[in-house]
Amino acid sequence: MKKVVVKIGGSLAIDEAKLADFVAAVSKLPAMGCQVAVVHGGGKDINENISLLREQPTFIDGLRVTTPSIMKMVEMTLSGHVNKKLVRMLLENNCNAVGLSGVDGKLFEVVKKQGKVDLGLVGEVKKVNPQIVETLWSAGFVPVVSPISIGPDENGKAVSWNVNADTAASELAVALHADQFVLVSDVPGVMDDSKTVIPELTEDASEALIASGVINGGMIPKVRESFKSIERGLKSIHIVGWKDADHFVKQINGELNYGTILG
Numbered sequence: 001m002k003k004v005v006v007k008i009g010g011s012l013a014i015d016e017a018k019l020a021d022f023v024a025a026v027s028k029l030p031a032m033g034c035q036v037a038v039v040h041g042g043g044k045d046i047n048e049n050i051s052l053l054r055e056q057p058t059f060i061d062g063l064r065v066t067t068p069s070i071m072k073m074v075e076m077t078l079s080g081h082v083n084k085k086l087v088r089m090l091l092e093n094n095c096n097a098v099g100l101s102g103v104d105g106k107l108f109e110v111v112k113k114q115g116k117v118d119l120g121l122v123g124e125v126k127k128v129n130p131q132i133v134e135t136l137w138s139a140g141f142v143p144v145v146s147p148i149s150i151g152p153d154e155n156g157k158a159v160s161w162n163v164n165a166d167t168a169a170s171e172l173a174v175a176l177h178a179d180q181f182v183l184v185s186d187v188p189g190v191m192d193d194s195k196t197v198i199p200e201l202t203e204d205a206s207e208a209l210i211a212s213g214v215i216n217g218g219m220i221p222k223v224r225e226s227f228k229s230i231e232r233g234l235k236s237i238h239i240v241g242w243k244d245a246d247h248f249v250k251q252i253n254g255e256l257n258y259g260t261i262l263g
Helices: 016-028 043-053 068-092 131-138 165-175 203-211 219-231 245-253
Strands: 002-008 034-040 097-101 108-112 123-128 142-146 149-152 158-161 180-184 237-240 260-262
Touching: 002 165, 016 068, 016 245, 034 068, 034 131, 034 165, 043 068, 068 097, 068 142, 068 158, 108 165, 123 149, 123 165, 131 142, 142 165, 165 180, 165 219, 180 219, 180 245, 203 219, 219 237, 219 260, 237 245
Parallel strands: 002 034, 002 180, 034 142, 097 142, 108 149, 180 237
Antiparallel strands: 108 123, 149 158, 237 260
């Protein structure tokens, strides 16, 4: 069986038509011999719900500053609303989906993320327990994973921590020895200087494009983190936008490549 980890984000997570198309595509994968796990974020839903707290969302280097009150809302939104919505949609497509978070079975154990600025309850993954996903796979289920994780607070008490969904998905893919790790977002892939998607990219080529300024902004950490994951054993990483279910399924089974494959 081919092991596939898919991380979804961007407008795909909130556009009902695109999401329905994505769910239809994922539902086809088990019959094609794939064991698939879906990891999701939900930043826009979180911002909407945080506005109810009358607390402005704050980001530093792309990471959400997470106070205790915001943490409650982030966990309710991701592990509750977003996760169960995806599970319901997959079940409607006759896909045996099960929702869980990094807290369940200590899937993601974290420590507080260190940096120049205190981000609050933002965690850094230190240990992954892939057994829970492998057990669900062996029983024929498709895990849908929220990145909310578990770790000790300053007093050693186990609490929930906010973890970047890209990072959580990458760590899970490495721990599962996934054959494919697919990042689906609003970005169609890594672009060259003429804004054309680069089909395949090596680490040396990516560093040259970073040095020349062709790869810039948020794509720099995404690409560099991806190659770190490849060094740790991932076979291939696909960065793709969303076109339709047909393109996505063909990307997974190798019939075409409409994004960028890092390797």
